[in-house]
Amino acid sequence: MGMTMTQKILAAHAGLPSVEAGQLIEAKLDVVMANDITGPMAVPVFYQMAEKVFDPEKVVLVPDHFTPNKDIKSAENSKSIREFAKKQGLKWYFEIGRMGIEHAILPEAGITVAGECIIGADSHTCTYGALGAFSTGVGTTDIATGMATGELWFKVPRAIQFVLTGKPSPYVSGKDIILHIIGKIGVDGALYKSMEFVGDGISELSMDDRFTMANMAIEAGAKNGIFLVDEKAESYMKEHSEKAYKIYTPDEDAVYDEVVEINLGDVRPTVAFPHLPGNAKTIDEIEAMEPIKIDQVVIGSCTNGRMEDMRRAAAVLKGHTVHPDVRVIVLPATQKIYKQCIKEGIVDIFIDAGCAFSTPSCGPCMGGHMGVLAAGEKCVSTTNRNFVGRMGHVDSLIYLASPEVAAASAIAGYIANPEKVGDRS
Template sequence: MAMTITEKILAKAAGKDKVVPDQLINANIDIIMCHDVTTPPAISMLAEKAIDKVFDREKIVVTPDHFQPAKDIKSAELHKRLDDWAKRHNIKHYYKLGRAGVCHALLPEQGHIRPGEVIIGGDSHTCTYGAFAAFSTGVGSTDLAAALATGELWFKVPASIKFVLAGSLSHGVYSKDVILAVIARIGVDGALYRAMEFVGPALAEMSMEARMTITNMAIEAGAKNGIIGFDNVTKQYLDEHLKDKTDYTVYESDDDAEYISVEQFDCAEIEPMVALPHLPSGGVPITECAGKAMDQAYIGSCTNGRIEDLRIAAKILKGKQAAIRTLIVPATPVIWKQA
């Protein structure tokens, strides 16, 4: 039976020859991402059940993320609980304050993401890692607790939507504009509990940083996961970043795999986009925003805080003076040093 890349990865994780959309499965988890907001509640849930263990200390990646450095006493207490727990269980990949960063930039940078694996994290934008031909999705603290203890989690297999990105991006247009154009068309619930699979020649021109921007925002269309197939760009990035475990399995969608719909985009026609308040689906071409006043600019986030993003911004701003308050936040210490 023909399957999509998402279905193949989930079938492997569930120990099955095949799976179909809407099927309930129990899947083995390869990597769990933990940060300072959703992990402490998961720790409390485990403690209430007298569970003081983790399924595999080498398959968990921990980093303070949302509140680092701590903004107040409550956030400092979250850090302390996360720190105590990570040390008690001797978590191998623990990025303490000083080494911590935005989780969705940190994990790929530090070589924790591999094709063909199932990755979860207590954060909605965990779908970022699908750029590496992996199944990656965010979960709540309850599911996070269960996965930390058992290394397993149940899923309903998502049906897939194929997004064909044809053409080449025009000057001044980037992958963020592409995904904003996608969401502007389908809406914030246009891919509700679906797998958004991105294909097409426009992807070949994008770096891994650019691709991560696309999959990062799959959740903004309601998707269960976003995913991009493996190619030489993926391989080159992995060759440069993978450390402890360098082997992986590449899955590809079958030519006759079934999709509930196919969306075609000519990327040559996409203009620089602006997401107007208050939803990501409010994207419009920048030409429609001429003359609108701005109060503040922010360059960073888990979507666009990588070195490529900062260099693009620097190129645009070179020789100019910022006219409004402008905040720039490199996503990790490595990126900060590069910048």
């Protein structure tokens, strides 16, 4: 019986010739990551198992969720992992001013590459599947175990294959594609399965598109998302990392629960309405409704805070002014992206349009700080979740969208079509 990409990676890390769906295995880990929320909870559990981490070059700590520290508790949390990183001599610790949002900074810093087995104490750790790695989110006890032993048990997931064909239309990006897919299969459509992306259409997607799509695999309930590695992915890894990588391809007789074909040319700008990422509606459907007035726009996060996202949003906003009733917060995902925005004049575009341009942080994504919503407020956000109370008050409403839809909505004051606002020239 053939194996999927994910199954091949897990078999290699378990030291087994093959594995099959449902099998319980113990696999060696290449990267173990935690942040300022999950890390402080994992540290005391770790010390019940070991005094030293299994490898100080493979344990990564990124304080990003409540940083810059918003209160005393968040300051204490950051302090605890800062001290742990120093005591353990960790190679990879990203403090404020040298940091980024975890799922953007790890690939940028060359910490994650194809063929690796990666765990993170954050559900969106599946982001690194864009590089052809098996990466998944786990709980704090599992992270503590990984830090102590360098190994973790897994149940080998079943899989769905997504065959991508065609080319996306202008104003359609990875965010639209993944929202389209989640809308198609549902928020539990890939429950504990691997979402494996193949097909000629992959070549039409930028790496930033792929990071966005892999990032949101968890929003369909998936164990992980993973892309077939092509020349574009290899070029990215060679540019950013000195680590050796290994490319795994699915066997022709690999077993998939289903095969879903997606013609990228058919995908329209898509928005997920409250309160689920699967509640997807196309911009055409939205334009047929009464205008949905908004109070806030957030552009950033581990989903859409990369350089291409900044450029896309700025291209729409250039020469325009944010609607007077709308607050716009822009958060580049890393310091490198922040500097590139300055270099390209993108910061000027955002500020001249009336946006707040802020330091890298998860911030408003999970209602942490820097953009918490009040009762009744509506927000168009490029983040990954729109659950009840996710960004603040339980009576607030979150609409998930691409950077271009978010920017167009910021100008209009309601959810708007970027095709009728922006200038891609």
